[in-house]
Amino acid sequence: MRHGRLRIITLFLAAPLTLYGVLVASPLIQAFYISLTSWTGYTSAKPFAGLANYRRLLHDPAFWQALEHNALLLVAVPAITIVLGLLFASLLNVGARAGSVEGVRFSSLYQKSFFLPHILPVVITAVLWQFLYNPELGLINSLLDAAGLGSLKQTWLGDPQVALWSMAAILVWAGVGFYVILFSAAMQSIPKDLYEAADLDGANRLRTMLSITLPLLRETVQVAYVYLGIGALDAFTLFQVLQPDGGPNNSTNVVAQYLYQSAFDNGQFGYASAIGVVLCLLTLVLTAVTFGVSRRERIEF
Amino acid sequence: MIEKIRSALARVAAHGVLAVWALAATIPMLWALISAFKSNSDLFAAPWKLPSSWHFDNFVRAWSKADIGGYLMNTLIVVLSALALTMLLGAMAAYVLARFPFPGNRVIYYGFVAGMAFPLFLALVPLFFVVKNLGLLGTFPGLILVYTAYSLPFTVFFLTGFFRTLPAAVAEAAVLDGCSQEGVFFRVMLPMAKPGLISVGIFNFLSMWNQYLLPLVLNPDQHSYVLSQGLAALAVQQGYQSDWSALFAGMVIAALPVVAVYLALQKKVQTGLSVGLLK
Numbered sequence: 001m002r003h004g005r006l007r008i009i010t011l012f013l014a015a016p017l018t019l020y021g022v023l024v025a026s027p028l029i030q031a032f033y034i035s036l037t038s039w040t041g042y043t044s045a046k047p048f049a050g051l052a053n054y055r056r057l058l059h060d061p062a063f064w065q066a067l068e069h070n071a072l073l074l075v076a077v078p079a080i081t082i083v084l085g086l087l088f089a090s091l092l093n094v095g096a097r098a099g100s101v102e103g104v105r106f107s108s109l110y111q112k113s114f115f116l117p118h119i120l121p122v123v124i125t126a127v128l129w130q131f132l133y134n135p136e137l138g139l140i141n142s143l144l145d146a147a148g149l150g151s152l153k154q155t156w157l158g159d160p161q162v163a164l165w166s167m168a169a170i171l172v173w174a175g176v177g178f179y180v181i182l183f184s185a186a187m188q189s190i191p192k193d194l195y196e197a198a199d200l201d202g203a204n205r206l207r208t209m210l211s212i213t214l215p216l217l218r219e220t221v222q223v224a225y226v227y228l229g230i231g232a233l234d235a236f237t238l239f240q241v242l243q244p245d246g247g248p249n250n251s252t253n254v255v256a257q258y259l260y261q262s263a264f265d266n267g268q269f270g271y272a273s274a275i276g277v278v279l280c281l282l283t284l285v286l287t288a289v290t291f292g293v294s295r296r297e298r299i300e301f
Numbered sequence: 302m303i304e305k306i307r308s309a310l311a312r313v314a315a316h317g318v319l320a321v322w323a324l325a326a327t328i329p330m331l332w333a334l335i336s337a338f339k340s341n342s343d344l345f346a347a348p349w350k351l352p353s354s355w356h357f358d359n360f361v362r363a364w365s366k367a368d369i370g371g372y373l374m375n376t377l378i379v380v381l382s383a384l385a386l387t388m389l390l391g392a393m394a395a396y397v398l399a400r401f402p403f404p405g406n407r408v409i410y411y412g413f414v415a416g417m418a419f420p421l422f423l424a425l426v427p428l429f430f431v432v433k434n435l436g437l438l439g440t441f442p443g444l445i446l447v448y449t450a451y452s453l454p455f456t457v458f459f460l461t462g463f464f465r466t467l468p469a470a471v472a473e474a475a476v477l478d479g480c481s482q483e484g485v486f487f488r489v490m491l492p493m494a495k496p497g498l499i500s501v502g503i504f505n506f507l508s509m510w511n512q513y514l515l516p517l518v519l520n521p522d523q524h525s526y527v528l529s530q531g532l533a534a535l536a537v538q539q540g541y542q543s544d545w546s547a548l549f550a551g552m553v554i555a556a557l558p559v560v561a562v563y564l565a566l567q568k569k570v571q572t573g574l575s576v577g578l579l580k
Binding site: 004005007008009011012013015016017019020022023024025026027028030031034041084087088091092104105106109110112113114115116117118119120121122123124126127128129130131132136137138139142146173176177178181182185205230233234236237240241244256259260263264269272273276277279280283284287 | 311312315316318319320322323325326327328329330332333336344345348349390391393394396397398401403409412413416418419420422423424425426427428429430431432435446447449450451453454457481482483486507510511513514517518528529532533536537545548549552555556559560563567570571574575
């Protein structure tokens with residue numbers, strides 16, 4: 001096996017390592033340094049500024065406002081998506097009776113339809129919803145009119161009171177299908193005899209769900225939460241396409257957009273890098289907290 | 302008897318809930334599809350009705366006048382090249398890291414894997430200047446190399462795990478038969494790794510097709526826009542020109558390749574996207 005080993009190791013690693021080093025690793029490392037400078041991109045020298053950017057962040061209302069929007073998304077979007085995902089997955093998998101694990105009819109048709117919004121490129125989702133929310137020709141307001149609920153009509157993306165929630169609804173709409181599939185797969189791996197035993201003990205569907213399904217799905221739900229949470233901390237594409245200027249009264253600006261604006265609209269590259277570092281820390285904290293705090297004994301089955 | 306009625310009711314309720322969401326998920330897309338065939342006046346007068354006459358010219362306008370055709374070609378060039386390069390380089394690195402213990406192997410492996418932990422936004426500013434200094438700003442090779450570089454961490458991570466599960470005996474036998482190490486990789490190991498390559502390949506294809514942030518920053522010239530940029534620009538622009546039906550047609554064209562891939566390879570796409578959760 002020694003023959004040609006050194007050659008293949010160098011040959012096969014040279015290109016991927018160079019590419020990764022130059023375009024990924026080096027920018028990531030540079031970001032930390034640039035965040036300590038007041039660099040505006042026009043000079044090659046980067047004036048060192050210590051922690052000035054971070055101090056400025058602490059007192060920047062625009063940053064805190066954006067962060068608050070991300071925090072709301074971070075709480076609402078994963079929670080609603082996971083609850084709906086669990087609901088639909090259990091309706092699909094745990095048949096009409098409490099004691100049986102069997103797919104309902106049309107199960108695969110339902111799954112296909114649920115999944116389609118997830119497959120749609122985000123920019124298309126954004127443009128599509130721009131139309132759905134359109135006050136004049138949009139489906140949502142005309143649907144409300146048709147249902148005699150005209151009083152509930154809104155300027156969905158233009159009213160600072162509702163714009164952020166309209167955006168959150170799109171994230172849920174696009175996300176649910178994927179988690180239905182994920183939770184379905186996890187539910188199908190739960191042994192049937194557990195459900196039979198619960199049925200014999202007279203447990204109803206809700207009870208079975210709470211005492212058997214959910215505890216056994218714990219890890220899957222955690223993974224889902226982290227994944228959705230990271231999405232809520234980013235959410236750039238959807239927001240940038242639908243609300244490029246941060247929405248009415250900045251009511252939907254998110255941190256990623258603020259970073260983009262600081263760097264590429266205002267040329268404050270040092271400040272933007274500091275925002276990037278904070279965003280990165282938040283992502284890492286989210287992951288660590290979700291997996292760390294809730295670590296319990298694994299249930300084997 | 303009562304038991305039976307209750308169970309029937311429960312089933313009806315379950316179907317009711319599921320059907321509502323299935324409609325909520327699909328009707329907006331169907332609506333966009335149908336709207337793509339409407340005239341502009343139809344669009345406003347009767348948003349719920351079928352077109353009074355079917356306008357295929359919307360697609361012609363979207364394709365040539367709004368340049369969706371050009372954006373589609375740009376996207377195909379960038380995404381397919383980047384995908385091929387990612388799979389080749391990712392598989393090569395993963396193979397060596399999985400199969401050959403050498404000093405520094407673990408350091409390189411974790412170096413790649415660490416790339417998954419950081420959000421793209423952290424690298425954005427320095428990346429812009431690295432690409433600019435390399436003279437690659439606004440060029441396809443620039444986009445292709447950047448897409449590839451940012452797909453490598455997950456690809457290497459996933460395929461390293463995959464290559465480890467493959468039996469070593471076949472490769473060893475081939476070497477004893479006088480096959481070169483590179484020959485073993487291309488003729489023996491790559492074909493064996495096909496299922497893993499497909500999963501991670503689909504995942505990479507969809508995320509590259511979806512990419513908006515990288516081209517937004519690195520690809521400023523309108524002629525070389527990829528679909529996501531072109532469509533976003535069109536959405537703003539058509540608002541002024543009030544040619545909404547061409548925009549709908551453009552959306553349909555842009556969504557078609559992805560939806561087609563999904564409908565053709567449904568199960569594989571679902572697994573492909575689920576492997577993304579390993580991140």
